[in-house]
Amino acid sequence: MSSVNDAVPxxxxxxxxxxxxxxxxxxxxxxxMGGYLLVALGVLEVLLLVLVGIIVAKLVGGGRPSxxxxxxxxxxxxxxxxxxxxxxxxxxxxxxGPAVIAVAGLVAAVLMVRLHEIWAVIxx
Amino acid sequence: xxxxxxSTRTGPGRLLVAVYALxxxxxxxxAVVQIATEFSHAPVAYVLSAFAAAFYIVATVTxxxxxxxxxxxxxxxxxxxxxxxxxxxxWSLADKATxxxxxxxxxxxxxxxxxxxxxxxxxxxxxRRWRRRA
Numbered sequence: 001m002s003s004v005n006d007a008v009p010x011x012x013x014x015x016x017x018x019x020x021x022x023x024x025x026x027x028x029x030x031x032x033m034g035g036y037l038l039v040a041l042g043v044l045e046v047l048l049l050v051l052v053g054i055i056v057a058k059l060v061g062g063g064r065p066s067x068x069x070x071x072x073x074x075x076x077x078x079x080x081x082x083x084x085x086x087x088x089x090x091x092x093x094x095x096x097g098p099a100v101i102a103v104a105g106l107v108a109a110v111l112m113v114r115l116h117e118i119w120a121v122i123x124x
Numbered sequence: 125x126x127x128x129x130x131s132t133r134t135g136p137g138r139l140l141v142a143v144y145a146l147x148x149x150x151x152x153x154x155a156v157v158q159i160a161t162e163f164s165h166a167p168v169a170y171v172l173s174a175f176a177a178a179f180y181i182v183a184t185v186t187x188x189x190x191x192x193x194x195x196x197x198x199x200x201x202x203x204x205x206x207x208x209x210x211x212x213x214x215w216s217l218a219d220k221a222t223x224x225x226x227x228x229x230x231x232x233x234x235x236x237x238x239x240x241x242x243x244x245x246x247x248x249x250x251x252r253r254w255r256r257r258a
Contacts, residue, residue, distance in 0.1 A: 069157045077149070085142065092138040099139040107146065 006123035008051045009112045015044050016112075020105030026098035033090050033097035041101060044108055045082040052078055058121065065119030074115055081107050131190035132198070132254060140250055143243060144184040147236075151177035151228045158225070166224050172212055173227040176240070179205040183247060199251050206244035209233060213241070 019040050026037065052075055065071045085104030089097040115122045133141050155174040163170060179201055186198035213232030216223040226235040233240025 067157065067161075069161065070154075073153045073157070088138065088142055092134065094135055094138075096135055096138040100142045103139070103142050103146065 008047065008054060009115065009122055012044070012047050012051060013109045013112045015040075015047055016105040016108035018105070019044055020102040020109070023098040023102035023105060027095045027102065030095045031098065032093055032095060033101070037098055037101050038086060038090070041082045041086050041104065044105065045079065048078040048082065048108065055115075055122065063119075063121060067118050070118055071115075074111060074118075078108075078111060081111075132186075132195060132250065133188045133190050137187060137190075137250060140243075140247060141184060141187050143239065144180055144187060144247070147228070147240070147243065148177065148180035148184045151180050154228070166222070166227075169216075169223045169225060169227045169230070172208075172229065176205075176208065176212075176228045179208065183244075187247070187250075195251055195254055199248065202244040202247040202251065206248070209240050209244065 019037075022040065023037060026032075026034070055071070055075060059071075081104050085100050085107075089100035089104075091097070092100065112122075131137070151173060155170060155177045158166075158170040158173060182201040183198060183205065186194040186201065209229045209232055212227075212229035216227070216230040223230050228236060228240055232238060
């Protein structure tokens with residue numbers, strides 16, 4: 001079970017970086033937001049929600065990170081990042097829409113590293 | 125469907141507002157947690173973090189609003205922000221005792237990929253394009 005739990009943060013890092021790379025490519029090619037980007041963002045959102053569930057389960061099981069307020073902040077932020085970025089990026093009719101999505105992908109990857117720093121049991 | 129008129133929040137501004145919003149949220153959250161839970165550990169550093177957060181909030185809101193008055197405030201805010209990153213960055217390197225923990229502007233924002241250093245520069249460059257517009 002713990003190997004499944006470890007796989008989720010790593011998958012999110014990979015998914016976030018792939019999303020960022022793809023989105024930056026769209027920006028470089030002067031393409032606007034398209035369906036594929038939104039689908040990829042949706043996949044990231046699902047992964048983040050799964051991770052939130054895993055972390056909540058660990059908390060309920062009695063585990064505690066080095067900083068609980070920080071962890072709770074991350075738990076709230078994680079599902080919101082793709083949603084807010086998707087909304088804000090989709091409003092943009094130019095290449096800069098995908099650029100916003102790239103930020104979301106990078107943020108997701110960075111959040112995984114920060115999570116591991118405050119609670120090593122969240123493996124990456 | 126006609127596209128909305130250009131403003132500081134469209135085009136490249138879309139990305140700028142997104143990054144400023146991200147920093148506004150994370151710097152504010154971090155400052156609140158630091159000041160609420162361990163203020164005595166590094167009071168100067170944490171107050172500076174809160175100060176930085178305030179500037180990120182102002183930049184986000186003024187760039188998103190985009191009218192001429194907001195743009196003037198944004199130029200002022202980004203200028204002070206840039207001066208702040210440079211000053212706090214230098215101070216944090218020269219006086220490590222005052223900065224036991226990393227803050228947003230420590231080491232010129234090295235803990236955040238130096239984004240805090242380049243962000244106000246891009247902000248000011250973007251605002252420069254709007255100088256003559258009504």
